[in-house]
Amino acid sequence: MTSSELWTRDTAERYDAEETTMSSAAVLGPTLDFLAELACDGRALEFAIGTGRVGVPLRERGVPVVGIELSEHMAAVLRRKVDGNTLPVAIGDMATTVVPGEFTLVYLVYNTITNLLTQDEQVACFRNAARHLRPGGRFVIELGVPPLRFLPPGQVAVPFDVSERHLGFDTFDLVEQILVSHHLTRDDGEGDSDGHGEDGRYRRSSSRHRYAWPAELDLMARLAGLEPERRVADWHGAPFAQDSRKHISVWRKPE
Known part of the structure; x- marks a missing residue:
């Protein structure tokens, strides 16, 4: 078990209602476009899939999605939307839980890497992503720049x-x-x-x-055997600059 805090039943039940903006077409559309392009014809693995805000519509786009989720309560909300055969979810932490098969894409959205409260656990998360990626596959993180x-x-x-x-x-x-x-x-x-x-x-x-800087994440990726490929300021692909409030970073597993 990692140091991540667990979502309670009450929090899980309220989550979708309180995150309507993040579930809007304006937010989800570019996110899904970005992830679907990287997944290509392969499978995607979402760490900390939660209630399926991204995973469920990505699956509806035709991308086979598997999830890992620490909170059984969050996974229970997701399960009301889609059955386990359509979108399998393993209950466990994203730093150590292993699911079968290889993936062209592993992704973490909406700052969830910060749920791991130690640097060692965040490094382990990168290594777990690399473990699941097939050669040439990508690991994607969406994370705010510490303000x-x-x-x-x-x-x-x-x-x-x-x-x-x-x-x-x-x-x-x-x-x-x-x-x-x-x-x-x-x-x-x-x-x-x-x-x-x-x-x-x-x-x-x-x-x-636990907040982390982009350069620190690049070092974590290197420790996991991943190479930096792209960093942008949003899902639309705007250039990442000194005053950017967040970043979407992509690392690649070498062939």
Whole structure:
């Protein structure tokens, strides 16, 4: 078992409703185009497949998809959308869990590499990706660039969303390379023991992540025997630049 935090049943049940923007055609369309092109006529393996936000529509595009997911609750939500013969999912961690066969594509989206809270586990994740790739196959990661340039001296928090229904900010441990994402989410239901405020209007939650820089990921890839092939700023393929907020990185397993 890795150090990743587990998604609870309540969080899994709310996930799709709270991530409607990330499931929109505007977001998913370019993501699926990018991944389907790399998968070509082969199979794809998604690490941390979750509720199938990407894996299910990629399978509908004709790409055979297999998933690995640590949370049984997240996998249970996915299973309501598609059966296990159509999209198999192995319950386990993405750093060590092995599934049968070889793949032309292994991918990790939406910052999920940061769920592994140590550098050793992140390196193991790269090695696990390489283990599953056939020669010439690609490993893809979508990851935000750590927003440390927004931290003035003495400040430890950076907001990433301020909207009517959600307040989100990250706090940073610069020594351990750990960030904690804090969320206050509007909830008009009754208050309860699952983190609702006393008036029932906001639900508070947080999660820990280990952030990593693009250059650090390239070194992890090298340790796993993978070669850098491409780095862009978004799924549309915009150039990655000094002020880019995230990157899509592609590494290739040599022939």
